[in-house]
Amino acid sequence: MELFTKTLFLCLALALTNGAPAHHDAAVDDASLPDRCDGIGFDAITPDKNGTTFFFRGSHLWEGFHGPAQLSNESFQELDDIHNIGHVDAAFRMHNIEHQDDHDHIYFFLDDKVFSYYDQALEEGYPKEIQQDFPGVPSHLDAAVECPKGECMADSVLFFKGQDVHVYDIVTKTVKTKTWSHLPVCTSALRWLEHYYCFHGNNFTKFHPVFGEVSGVYPKDARSYFMKCPNYGHGGDYKVLKCSDVKIDAITTDDAGKSYLFAGSIYKRLDTRRDGLHAFPITRSWKEVTKGVDAVFSYADNIYLIKDDQVYIYNAAAHYTLIDGYPKTLKEELGIEGHVDAAFVCPDDQTVHIIIGGTISAIDLSATPRVVLRERPLPFSDIDAALCSAEGINVFKGATYYHYESPMTLAMSRIAPEPLNVTRAMMGCEE
Numbered sequence: 001m002e003l004f005t006k007t008l009f010l011c012l013a014l015a016l017t018n019g020a021p022a023h024h025d026a027a028v029d030d031a032s033l034p035d036r037c038d039g040i041g042f043d044a045i046t047p048d049k050n051g052t053t054f055f056f057r058g059s060h061l062w063e064g065f066h067g068p069a070q071l072s073n074e075s076f077q078e079l080d081d082i083h084n085i086g087h088v089d090a091a092f093r094m095h096n097i098e099h100q101d102d103h104d105h106i107y108f109f110l111d112d113k114v115f116s117y118y119d120q121a122l123e124e125g126y127p128k129e130i131q132q133d134f135p136g137v138p139s140h141l142d143a144a145v146e147c148p149k150g151e152c153m154a155d156s157v158l159f160f161k162g163q164d165v166h167v168y169d170i171v172t173k174t175v176k177t178k179t180w181s182h183l184p185v186c187t188s189a190l191r192w193l194e195h196y197y198c199f200h201g202n203n204f205t206k207f208h209p210v211f212g213e214v215s216g217v218y219p220k221d222a223r224s225y226f227m228k229c230p231n232y233g234h235g236g237d238y239k240v241l242k243c244s245d246v247k248i249d250a251i252t253t254d255d256a257g258k259s260y261l262f263a264g265s266i267y268k269r270l271d272t273r274r275d276g277l278h279a280f281p282i283t284r285s286w287k288e289v290t291k292g293v294d295a296v297f298s299y300a301d302n303i304y305l306i307k308d309d310q311v312y313i314y315n316a317a318a319h320y321t322l323i324d325g326y327p328k329t330l331k332e333e334l335g336i337e338g339h340v341d342a343a344f345v346c347p348d349d350q351t352v353h354i355i356i357g358g359t360i361s362a363i364d365l366s367a368t369p370r371v372v373l374r375e376r377p378l379p380f381s382d383i384d385a386a387l388c389s390a391e392g393i394n395v396f397k398g399a400t401y402y403h404y405e406s407p408m409t410l411a412m413s414r415i416a417p418e419p420l421n422v423t424r425a426m427m428g429c430e431e
């Protein structure tokens with residue numbers, strides 16, 4: 001089972017989006033604004049380049065997974081200028097690494113016109129006729145969604161109209177049309193965390209972007225997953241995490257570039273920032289780890305989660321299956337004892353550095369049994385987490401961190417350097 005199939009049962013109420021909170025004009029009477037929980041659904045859904053997902057209906061939009069509606073023309077001014085159509089048919093975010101000019105632009109489709117925006121500014125020469133920009137793609141579309149190479153055969157856009165899907169190859173500018181009569185007619189479509197969703201009314205159906213196949217039980221009610229609605233979803237409170245309130249338990253990046261932050265009973269993937277940052281219960285991916293973590297590190301194909309005196313090792317290549325015989329004690333696995341505050345392995349290294357109180361120990365992971373190579377005092381204690389990357393080591397303590405060039409400069413350090421503040425770029429928090 002894929003990680004994100006499991007995490008699909010996510011609690012979006014827990015979503016920690018990294019977009020700015022929706023603007024709220026105090027003069028606007030909320031009752032006059034549409035309510036996204038009313039079950040009517042959306043005309044179009046698209047992320048922007050910052051990973052904020054926009055939901056469009058009529059002349060309004062919602063920015064992110066929570067918050068009130070606002071007029072679309074406050075963000076995308078020209079959308080209702082020309083025809084007074086009053087709604088968007090379809091929208092998608094362009095994924096085009098080869099042509100940086102278009103990359104991350106949002107395209108809107110209204111009747112027979114296409115609008116291209118970058119950072120909420122309309123690009124020169126737009127609106128255009130759809131066929132001028134996307135030859136072979138019909139007018140009056142129902143939905144559109146980008147599909148990057150790797151997930152589709154080539155960098156593509158899927159355009160939906162009725163039961164037909166027009167697969168537009170953005171490099172060759174050619175269209176292949178398929179009919180997916182088993183899918184509902186999509187009023188909007190979204191690619192989110194590497195999965196594809198067709199929205200119809202208040203429901204959505206997950207589909208395969210190449211074959212259109214639906215696996216699992218669909219439709220599901222979007223109000224339980226993609227927005228926060230009273231009496232829907234799995235409860236939990238949305239909270240915007242302020243950078244000055246950050247307190248993490250552990251952080252790690254594996255060889256595949258997947259980056260995880262742990263705090264309390266939740267974790268966040270940091271490398272999927274383009275789709276916004278979202279929090280999931282730790283047990284969604286590591287079901288045996290029910291009480292949070294003290295420290296986490298990645299080594300070879302494995303992720304090591306440490307809680308109290310237990311070490312859990314999961315194989316990342318096999319969608320995080322717990323390796324037979326685990327958890328084991330710290331003593332058995334690493335030859336150490338105590339309450340682990342933080343742990344890290346530097347890229348292409350075989351040494352894990354374990355911080356316990358005011359001490360850092362280096363342990364050779366290639367040797368069995370494990371051998372503590374050296375142990376040194378640190379100029380601080382009570383730290384929360386540590387991460388080593390090509391840029392050096394960051395040792396986190398609350399909302400601040402200490403930066404070091406290498407494990408050696410950290411181990412030799414006698415005076416703590418000036419603490420730096422955790423930033424939005426590091427953790428997706430609000431500054």
Ligand SMILES: *[C@@H]1O[C@H](CO)[C@@H](O)[C@H](O)[C@H]1NC(C)=O
Pocket residue numbers: 059071073074077080
């Ligand atoms: C935005 O749209 C509303 C209603 O559609 C209209 O009343 C308003 O004048 C528009 N504002 C701008 C800035 O175009």
Ligand SMILES: *[C@@H]1O[C@H](CO)[C@@H](O)[C@H](O)[C@H]1NC(C)=O
Pocket residue numbers: 048050119120
């Ligand atoms: C996206 O983020 C950048 C800075 O990170 C900001 O300048 C820009 O206004 C944001 N764009 C939108 C559409 O929110």
Ligand SMILES: *[C@@H]1O[C@H](CO)[C@@H](O)[C@H](O)[C@H]1NC(C)=O
Pocket residue numbers: 184200201202203218219220
């Ligand atoms: C949504 O799904 C429910 C249950 O599967 C179904 O009864 C309802 O007709 C669906 N509505 C739409 C608009 O697809």
Ligand SMILES: *[C@@H]1O[C@H](CO)[C@@H](O)[C@H](O)[C@H]1NC(C)=O
Pocket residue numbers: 244419420421
């Ligand atoms: C960190 O943030 C605090 C306010 O929260 C500020 O006073 C301090 O100067 C900042 N430190 C650095 C190094 O930017």
